[in-house]
Amino acid sequence: MSYTDATIQVLSPEGTIVENDTTAPYLPLVTKLSDAELQEMHRQMVVIRRFDIEAANLQRQGQLALWIPSLGQEAAQVGSGTATRPQDHIFPAYREHVIARMRGVDLIKIIEMLRGLTHGGWDPKASNNFHLYSVVLASQALHSTGYAMGLTLDGVTATGNPEKDEAVIVYFGDGASSQGDASEALVFAASYNTPQVFFLQNNHWAISVPVTRQSRTPLYKRPSGFGIPGVQIDGNDVLASYAVTRTVLDEARAGQGPRFIEALTYRMGAHTTSDDPTKYRDDSELDFWTAHDPIQRFDTFLRAKGAEQSFFDSIAEEGEDLAADIRARTLTLGVPQTSEIFDHVYTEAHTLMDEQSAWLAAFEASFEGSGA
Amino acid sequence: MTIESLSMAKALTAGLRAAMTADPKVILMGEDIGPLGGVFRVTEGLHAEFGGNRVMDTPLAESGIVGTAIGLAMRGYRPVVEIQFDGFIFPAFDQITTQLAKLTLRHEGRQTFPVVIRVPFGGHIGAIEHHQESPESYFAHTPGLRVISPSNPHDAYWMIQEAIASNDPVMFFEPKSRYWPKGDVDLSASGWPTYASRVVREGTDVTLVGYGPMVSMLLQAADVAAEEGTSAEVIDLRSLSPIDYAPLLASVQKTGRIVVASEAPGSVSVASEIAATIAERAFYSLEAPVLRVTGFDTPFPPAKLETKYLPDVDRILEAVDRSLAY
Numbered sequence: 001m002s003y004t005d006a007t008i009q010v011l012s013p014e015g016t017i018v019e020n021d022t023t024a025p026y027l028p029l030v031t032k033l034s035d036a037e038l039q040e041m042h043r044q045m046v047v048i049r050r051f052d053i054e055a056a057n058l059q060r061q062g063q064l065a066l067w068i069p070s071l072g073q074e075a076a077q078v079g080s081g082t083a084t085r086p087q088d089h090i091f092p093a094y095r096e097h098v099i100a101r102m103r104g105v106d107l108i109k110i111i112e113m114l115r116g117l118t119h120g121g122w123d124p125k126a127s128n129n130f131h132l133y134s135v136v137l138a139s140q141a142l143h144s145t146g147y148a149m150g151l152t153l154d155g156v157t158a159t160g161n162p163e164k165d166e167a168v169i170v171y172f173g174d175g176a177s178s179q180g181d182a183s184e185a186l187v188f189a190a191s192y193n194t195p196q197v198f199f200l201q202n203n204h205w206a207i208s209v210p211v212t213r214q215s216r217t218p219l220y221k222r223p224s225g226f227g228i229p230g231v232q233i234d235g236n237d238v239l240a241s242y243a244v245t246r247t248v249l250d251e252a253r254a255g256q257g258p259r260f261i262e263a264l265t266y267r268m269g270a271h272t273t274s275d276d277p278t279k280y281r282d283d284s285e286l287d288f289w290t291a292h293d294p295i296q297r298f299d300t301f302l303r304a305k306g307a308e309q310s311f312f313d314s315i316a317e318e319g320e321d322l323a324a325d326i327r328a329r330t331l332t333l334g335v336p337q338t339s340e341i342f343d344h345v346y347t348e349a350h351t352l353m354d355e356q357s358a359w360l361a362a363f364e365a366s367f368e369g370s371g372a
Numbered sequence: 373m374t375i376e377s378l379s380m381a382k383a384l385t386a387g388l389r390a391a392m393t394a395d396p397k398v399i400l401m402g403e404d405i406g407p408l409g410g411v412f413r414v415t416e417g418l419h420a421e422f423g424g425n426r427v428m429d430t431p432l433a434e435s436g437i438v439g440t441a442i443g444l445a446m447r448g449y450r451p452v453v454e455i456q457f458d459g460f461i462f463p464a465f466d467q468i469t470t471q472l473a474k475l476t477l478r479h480e481g482r483q484t485f486p487v488v489i490r491v492p493f494g495g496h497i498g499a500i501e502h503h504q505e506s507p508e509s510y511f512a513h514t515p516g517l518r519v520i521s522p523s524n525p526h527d528a529y530w531m532i533q534e535a536i537a538s539n540d541p542v543m544f545f546e547p548k549s550r551y552w553p554k555g556d557v558d559l560s561a562s563g564w565p566t567y568a569s570r571v572v573r574e575g576t577d578v579t580l581v582g583y584g585p586m587v588s589m590l591l592q593a594a595d596v597a598a599e600e601g602t603s604a605e606v607i608d609l610r611s612l613s614p615i616d617y618a619p620l621l622a623s624v625q626k627t628g629r630i631v632v633a634s635e636a637p638g639s640v641s642v643a644s645e646i647a648a649t650i651a652e653r654a655f656y657s658l659e660a661p662v663l664r665v666t667g668f669d670t671p672f673p674p675a676k677l678e679t680k681y682l683p684d685v686d687r688i689l690e691a692v693d694r695s696l697a698y
Contacts, residue, residue, distance in 0.1 A: 120478035124446075131446075132478055139471050142436055146443020153399075153425055154447070181467075184436035191431050344481035345516050347539040351614040352515075 002288070004218060007264060008244055009234040013292050015300030017239075026243035033242075035305065041082055041238050042302055043315045045074040045295050048098035050319030051107060054326055058111070059273040063330055065116045070095045072236075072268030075294030076201050077171075078102070079241025080263070083249055084169060085162070086128065089151075091144035091170040094133040095201075099171075103130035107322075108329050117336055137176035141185035141198070144170035148194035148258075157195040158255030167195040167253035169245070175206025177222065178214045186226040189258040197249050198223065198260040201235060203267035208280040220262035228258050235263030236294040266292070338364070374559040381551040383525035384414045384490075386559075387532035388452065392422055395450060398536055400427045401437055402454030402490075411456055412492055412551055434464035441487050442472055450486045450536055458493040459502030459672075465510075472541045473516030484539040488532070493521075494585040494635050495667075495682050496549035498675045504548075505672050506636035508584075511543045512612040512645070519612040520566060521545040523587035525555040527610065530562035538566075545612075547585035567611040569619050575605035578692050579623040581646065582633040583609035586683065590633060593688035602692060612642050620646070621654050628659035629695040633683050638666030660698035663691045 003009070010023050010030055019027065052069050059067040070077065073095065081099035084090060090099060100122075101107055109121040113133070124131045134140035148168040151157045157165045176182055177200060189196050202219055204211050215222065220232035231248070233240045241263060248259035266289035270277050299312070342357040364370060378386065392398045400415055406429035409416030419427040430437050434455060441451035455461045461468070468489065475485050495504035512519045518540050522528040528546070535542040564570055572587065573594050580590040587608045594604035605623050609615065624630050630650055632643045647662040665683045673681045 118480070119474070120480060123479070123482045125482070136466060136470055139439065139466065142439025142467065143443040143446065143471070146440030146445075147447050148443070149440060150444045150447025150449055153444075153449070180463075181435055181439060184431075184433045184439065187431045187433060188436050188440050344477045344479075346518070347476060347481060347484050350518075351616070 003234060003264060004232065006218070006220065006232045007234050008231060008240050009237050010239040010243055011237045011297060011301055013297055015297050015304060026240070026247065029243040029246055030239050035307070038302060038305070039307060039311060041078050041242070042295075042298050043318065044078045044081075044098050044102060045238065045298065046315045047319045047322055048074055048101065049295060050323050051326060052097065054323035055111065055114075056269070056273060058327065058330055059114075064111065064114045064273075066114050067273045068095050068114065069267075069269040069272070070097050072289060072294070073201055073203055073265045074098060075238035075298070076235035076241050076263040076265045079238040080169065080199055080245040080261070083242050083245035085167075085249070087164060087166045088249065089129040089131070089144070089147055089166065089168045091131045091140045091147070091168065092133055093137070093140065093171045093173060093176065094135055096171050100127075100130055103128040105130055107326060111326060111330050112333060115330070115333060117333060138172055138179035138181040138185070141170050141172055141176070141182050142188070144168050145185045145188045145192075145194055145196060148189065148196040149192045151195055152192065157253055160254070162250050162253060165195070165253040167197065167249050169197045169199055169249060171199050171201065173200065173206065174202040174204065174211040174214050174219060175209070177219055183226075186223055186228060186258075186260075190227045193255070193257045195252045195255070196258045197245065197252055198228075198258065199245065200260070200262045201265055202262050203265050205267050205271065205277070205281065207271040207275055218262065220260065223260035228260050230260035230262065232262045232264060235265030236289075236292050236297065238294060238298055265294075373561075376557050376559055377554045378525045378529070378557045379552050379554050380522070380525045380528045380546070381412055381414050383529040383557050384532055384546065385416060385418065386557070387529040388415065388418060389421070391452075391533045391536040392418070392426060395536075397448060398450045398452065399425070399444065400452050400454065401430050401441055402428075403430060403432050403437075403456050405429060405454050410454055412548070414490070414546075415454065434460055435467050438464040438467040438472065438487075438489065442467065442475065442485060445485045445487050446483060450488075452488045452490060452536060455489060455491045457503045458491055458505040458507055461491055461507055468511070468517070468543075469514045473514050476540070477516060485541050486536070486539050488535045488542045488544055490532075490544045490546060492548045492551075493545045494547050494549055495672065495678050496585065498678070500675065501672070504675070504678065506634065506667065508543070508545050508612055509636055509641040512642050517541050517543050517613060518567070519543040519545065520610060521547065521584035521612060522610070523547065523550065523584055523608050526557045527564075529557045529559070531566050531610070534562070534566040545584055549585045550588065567614055567616060569607055569609045569611065569616040571605060571619055571623065572608045573604070573606040575603040575627070577603045577627055578629040578631065578695055579605045579607060579620065579627045580631050580633065580688065580692075581607040581609060581620055583612060583642075585635060586633045589683065589685060590688060593685045593692070596685060596689060597692055602696065604692065615646065615649075617649060617653065620650060624650060624654045625657045628657055629698075630658075631663045631665060631688065631691045631695060633665040633688055635667050635682055637669045638664045639669045641666065660695040663695055665691045
């Protein structure tokens with residue numbers, strides 16, 4: 001599966017704006033972006049890619065249990081993340097590191113999770129409504145739909161004021177699209193007319209299984225059977241990702257119901273550091289997508305618009321600084337308190353927690369030199 | 373004191389009504405719970421009283437119901453989910469055991485998940501496959517969930533309200549066979565903590581312990597045993613997670629003998645857990661091994677065979693006899 005006639009592309013792979021009937025509704029949104037806003041998108045993409053490489057290196061050096069790269073998917077994420085409004089609620093899968101960063105999550109929290117220190121790590125309410133990663137595929141789709149139902153019940157959406165009306169965006173992938181929870185979320189979303197956007201990043205591979213095994217039809221067509229409009233975008237085009245997401249999120253927040261975007265992109269690296277894509281995919285495919293690299297395309301576009309070399313130098317340096325900072329902080333991370341095994345399993349007293357945590361503390365204290 | 377004679381089904385309706393009146397964030401979700409009032413009519417009248425936004429007839433998808441209830445809980449609601457029948461809970465198993473049960477921990481306690489899942493459970497109603505099961509052990513085995521089961525209308529009225537008030541997820545197992553018999557409900561006070569087991573009949577020779585549908589069966593067995601000269605103490609467990617062992621241990625110290633009864637298959641079950649714990653903690657008080665009277669380790673049989681499958685008074689008394697023989 002690759003680009004189709006239906007794929008909405010605002011920025012061509014050559015870095016020029018595509019002007020046609022399909023892009024016409026979106027071009028005003030793009031034109032409205034200032035140079036500073038455009039450069040901010042590029043900065044986010046470049047910096048997160050440097051971070052991503054550093055984190056993968058840390059895993060290879062034994063510092064992380066696992067790393068989940070987002071290499072190649074930066075435009076789909078930065079564009080859609082930029083399209084959200086401050087009052088929106090974001091339910092990620094587990095690869096949306098850059099959106100976490102854009103929402104104010106300290107990336108070390110993601111590192112901590114993948115180092116084996118936490119199962120979550122950040123407070124969604126203190127992170128501009130960026131919810132926790134969800135590792136069981138598509139489970140978060142239902143949570144996001146329930147949350148969106150709550151927005152409707154609370155009356156904080158569809159009042160006609162896009163500056164205040166709240167909406168939900170949920171991220172999932174081509175693999176997750178096969179899960180029952182993904183379909184059930186579409187059923188509930190349609191039934192309750194939720195203010196919600198389903199953002200499917202089709203990166204073409206669910207670990208080693210190609211998207212053709214997940215679906216015989218393009219995935220953007222699937223929601224139409226649920227009564228939800230779906231569109232396909234070039235997910236390596238940050239402007240398409242921005243403009244289309246902005247449009248459908250505003251439709252959803254205006255009470256027009258849920259929307260669905262399939263963003264065609266490519267997992268340029270491995271699924272995780274435990275994976276070996278050389279066993280199952282051809283170099284030619286990677287070559288095609290390397291030629292469609294989201295960052296290169298936008299780089300060309302910005303230079304043609306007059307961005308100066310000093311800008312590109314500064315964001316490269318910021319990436320280096322972030323990588324160095326993450327590396328340094330990773331190496332100083334400690335070990336969680338043993339009590340965290342039991343803390344927060346329940347919010348109220350539970351005898352098994354009390355008995356077992358007391359037993360473990362006494363057991364540990366019983367060893368010679370334990371200091372107890 | 374305000375005493376009303378209510379069936380358990382109607383006591384639950386009254387309890388739900390009281391919780392919804394007290395807190396506008398309490399909402400009910402499930403299949404056919406709206407104008408119909410649920411297949412057991414537990415929510416009867418509530419749709420008319422509170423409207424469709426608070427008594428939500430959902431699409432027919434259990435994972436979807438529980439998964440969206442989780443999202444609503446994140447938003448500050450206190451959803452009470454009805455699973456139509458015990459055997460239909462498994463499509464929601466991931467959302468209950470892997471999401472709901474773990475999300476408080478994953479959020480490091482910053483976000484609570486006050487979701488109640490009501491599950492009509494157990495046999496003795498002559499229904500077809502998937503409608504008479506006892507799946508409670510799966511959930512009692514799952515860290516992060518609380519599991520409770522009332523055995524009588526009074527407890528049902530109060531325990532459902534306390535489950536809804538809890539900030540932890542609560543699995544609420546309602547014994548279908550006890551939905552219809554009436555009992556006195558004191559509407560002024562619960563009189564007993566939710567997570568505490570309770571001696572419901574005092575005795576000196578043998579301890580009988582069970583929960584939900586088994587409690588009335590154990591009381592009947594104790595009546596028959598008394599006629600035969602055996603004094604049985606009966607304990608209503610009430611909570612399966614956590615389990616309050618203190619009254620069980622005190623009872624075993626007195627009687628030296630204990631029989632644990634449940635409708636569920638006995639292997640690797642709540643009954644097994646109680647047997648193991650009593651053996652660990654009351655070893656020197658025991659005059660006989662801990663015995664279990666449970667459903668067989670088979671799928672629930674066709675209804676015409678259920679009386680052969682389910683523990684009854686005779687099977688409880690047979691275990692009492694075996695215990696006394698030591």
